[in-house]
Amino acid sequence: MKKLIALAVVAIASQAIATFAGEPVVSSKQVIAPPPPPPEFFRANEFDIGAFGTYATGVGNVAGELHGWGGGIDLTYWFPWKYAGVRFQGAGLDISGNGASSHEVTLVQGFAPVTVKGGGNSVAAGVLTGDFLLRLPLDDFWPGVHLAPYFFAGLGGIILGSGGEGHSVSETFIVTDAAGESRDVTFTGRRVNSLRNNIGEDRVLAHFGGGLEYRFTPHIGLFGEAGYDLVNGANNDFIQTNFGIRYAF
Numbered sequence: 361m362k363k364l365i366a367l368a369v370v371a372i373a374s375q376a377i378a379t380f381a382g383e384p385v386v387s388s389k390q391v392i393a394p395p396p397p398p399p400e401f402f403r404a405n406e407f408d409i410g411a412f413g414t415y416a417t418g419v420g421n422v423a424g425e426l427h428g429w430g431g432g433i434d435l436t437y438w439f440p441w442k443y444a445g446v447r448f449q450g451a452g453l454d455i456s457g458n459g460a461s462s463h464e465v466t467l468v469q470g471f472a473p474v475t476v477k478g479g480g481n482s483v484a485a486g487v488l489t490g491d492f493l494l495r496l497p498l499d500d501f502w503p504g505v506h507l508a509p510y511f512f513a514g515l516g517g518i519i520l521g522s523g524g525e526g527h528s529v530s531e532t533f534i535v536t537d538a539a540g541e542s543r544d545v546t547f548t549g550r551r552v553n554s555l556r557n558n559i560g561e562d563r564v565l566a567h568f569g570g571g572l573e574y575r576f577t578p579h580i581g582l583f584g585e586a587g588y589d590l591v592n593g594a595n596n597d598f599i600q601t602n603f604g605i606r607y608a609f
Contacts, residue, residue, distance in 0.1 A: 406445075
């Protein structure tokens with residue numbers, strides 16, 4: 361009986377000790393690691409490679425009739441301050457007119473004008489630019505919104521191909537005077553690409569614009585941008601629009 365009473369007292373005492381002892385003490389040597397921070401989608405010291413399709417359209421009195429399709433690549437480095445960077449961009453385009461057009465031209469004074477067809481020819485062009493960029497990653501303010509508007513400005517040049525110049529041409533027209541008399545008139549010369557004639561030789565350009573980039577992952581994103589290119593002579597200004605994909609290292 362005495363043994364049963366002793367065991368009961370020991371059991372009650374152990375429960376009381378456990379109740380008043382409080383939480384278990386963690387050793388000072390035990391370190392609880394904090395949760396890892398979320399990955400950054402737009403980073404400092406980032407190097408990007410982009411590939412894009414491009415469309416260019418003229419806005420000047422002469423260049424307004426021109427448009428071109430092509431593609432290109434860009435290489436971008438973002439500084440340790442991730443909101444600014446530099447970029448090199450190159451694009452190749454096939455620039456053409458708006459198709460064949462007809463014009464009435466007086467070839468011989470005193471004779472009725474004749475219809476001459478022109479336009480619709482094309483010329484290859486390369487556009488090379490170096491830009492300074494500023495961007496604002498929106499996920500700095502709204503986590504989960506991995507979108508960054510950006511702005512750019514820079515200098516570059518446009519390089520034009522020959523466009524089939526230099527071929528000899530000969531064309532005969534039937535012209536009629538006021539009295540109804542007709543005659544054949546043949547004109548000879550050398551073919552000159554009207555697009556190259558309008559734009560001129562290779563030229564330096566300045567441009568500025570902006571775009572948006574969306575990141576699906578910290579490394580893969582899509583972008584779209586538009587830039588206004590100022591060529592030597594306002595008649596030759598054009599707008600270039602790019603849509604493509606970028607990979608960020």
